Amino acid sequence: MVPSNFGYSLRECGHHFRRNWTTVLGAVVTIFLSLFIIGLFVIASAMINNMVGSVEDRVTIQAFLSDDADQATVNSFQEDIASWDNVESVTYKSKDEALEDYQTSMSNRNASDALAALDSENPLPASLVIKLTDPQQVESTAQKIAQSSTFQKICDQSDNPAGDVKYGQETVEKLFSVTNYLRIGAIVLVALLTFVAFVFINNTIRLAITARRREIGIMRLVGASNGFIRGPFIMEGTLEAVIGALLAIVVLFVGVNALLPALSSSMAFLAFDVSSMTLYATFGLLLLLGVLIGFFGSAIAMRRYLKV
Known part of the structure; x- marks a missing residue:
C-alpha cells in the first residue's frame, strides 16, 4: 500500500x-x-x-507494642521487618509521639478535655509504623506481622496479636x-x-x-x-x-x-x-x-x- x-x-x-x-x-x-x-x-x-x-501511598500498618516490651527485642524486630521485600520503611513511634499525633489530629479543646479526664496520663502505646512499596499487599503483610512469634512477645495485647496490627481494614478494602x-x-x-x-x-x-x-x-x-x-x-x-x-x-x-x-x-x-x-x-x-x-x-x- x-x-x-x-x-x-x-x-x-x-x-x-x-x-x-x-x-x-x-x-x-x-x-x-x-x-x-x-x-x-x-x-x-x-x-x-x-x-x-x-x-494508596498513605496506607500504612501500625503494630502496637506493649509498654513492658524489651527495647532490644523491639529494635531487632524492627530491623527484621525492614528486610522484608515489600517493606519500604519501618519507623518507631514512642508513646509521647503517639500522644502528640493524637493532639494534632484532634481539636485543642477536645484533646485537652480528654487528657484532663485521664489525669494527664498517656494511655497510648508505642508502635512500629510500616510503609509498603506495594500497598496492595497490606493485608498479607499485616497477617505476617501478627503471626510472627517475636511480635507476639512484644505486642500490646498478648492474647490477641492480630488486634494490635491496624491498617484500616475496611477502608483499605x-x-x-x-x-x-x-x-x-x-x-x-x-x-x-x-x-x-x-x-x-x-x-x-x-x-x-x-x-x-x-x-x-x-x-x-x-x-x-x-x-x-x-x-x-x-x-x-x-x-x-x-x-x-x-x-x-x-x-x-x-x-x-x-x-x-x-x-x-x-x-x-x-x-x-x-x-x-x-x-x-x-x-x-x-x-x-x-x-x-x-x-x-x-x-x-x-x-x-x-x-x-
Missing part, C-alpha cells in the same frame, strides 16, 4: 488541498476533535492514576476496590474512544473518496495501477491525520500547562501533576495513532473502488 509515485502523490495531494479546502478542513477538524478527546482522556487517566497512587475499578474503566474508555475515532475518521475519508469516484474511474480506464491510484488518497488521508494530530497535541500542551498549575494550587491535597514522560508519550501516541488512522483509513476506504 506504499504509493508507487511519491512525488506525484504529494503534488496531487497539494492540488486537492487547494481545490477542496473545505472538505480537507472538515476531515482535519474531525481528526483533531477525535484525537483531542482521546488525548484528553489519556492524560486524565494518568492524573487519576497519580491521585490513586498518592492515596473499599479504597483498593474503587481504585481498581477506576483504572479498568479508564483503559476501557480510552480503547472505546480510539475505536469510535477510527470509525468516525474512516467514514469522513470514505465520503471524500466517494466524491472523487469519477476521477478514480477515469484513472482506471486509462490503465493506471492500483498503487498509482491509491497513492494520492493515502497521502492525503495521512497528511490530514498528521495535521489533526499536531493540532490536538498543541491544544493539549497549552491546556495542560495552563490548567494544571491552577488546579494544583487550588486543591493542593490532590496530585494533579502529570510527568513530562507521560505527557510526551501521550503526544507521541496521538501522532502515531493519527498516521495509522489516516493511512489505513484511506486504504480501507478505497478498497471498493479498486476491485477488479
Whole structure:
C-alpha cells in the first residue's frame, strides 16, 4: 500500500488541498476533535492514576507494642521487618509521639478535655509504623506481622496479636476496590474512544473518496495501477491525520500547562501533576495513532473502488 509515485502523490495531494479546502478542513477538524478527546482522556487517566497512587501511598500498618516490651527485642524486630521485600520503611513511634499525633489530629479543646479526664496520663502505646512499596499487599503483610512469634512477645495485647496490627481494614478494602475499578474503566474508555475515532475518521475519508469516484474511474480506464491510484488518497488521508494530530497535541500542551498549575494550587491535597514522560508519550501516541488512522483509513476506504 506504499504509493508507487511519491512525488506525484504529494503534488496531487497539494492540488486537492487547494481545490477542496473545505472538505480537507472538515476531515482535519474531525481528526483533531477525535484525537483531542482521546488525548484528553489519556492524560486524565494518568492524573487519576497519580491521585490513586498518592492515596494508596498513605496506607500504612501500625503494630502496637506493649509498654513492658524489651527495647532490644523491639529494635531487632524492627530491623527484621525492614528486610522484608515489600517493606519500604519501618519507623518507631514512642508513646509521647503517639500522644502528640493524637493532639494534632484532634481539636485543642477536645484533646485537652480528654487528657484532663485521664489525669494527664498517656494511655497510648508505642508502635512500629510500616510503609509498603506495594500497598496492595497490606493485608498479607499485616497477617505476617501478627503471626510472627517475636511480635507476639512484644505486642500490646498478648492474647490477641492480630488486634494490635491496624491498617484500616475496611477502608483499605473499599479504597483498593474503587481504585481498581477506576483504572479498568479508564483503559476501557480510552480503547472505546480510539475505536469510535477510527470509525468516525474512516467514514469522513470514505465520503471524500466517494466524491472523487469519477476521477478514480477515469484513472482506471486509462490503465493506471492500483498503487498509482491509491497513492494520492493515502497521502492525503495521512497528511490530514498528521495535521489533526499536531493540532490536538498543541491544544493539549497549552491546556495542560495552563490548567494544571491552577488546579494544583487550588486543591493542593490532590496530585494533579502529570510527568513530562507521560505527557510526551501521550503526544507521541496521538501522532502515531493519527498516521495509522489516516493511512489505513484511506486504504480501507478505497478498497471498493479498486476491485477488479
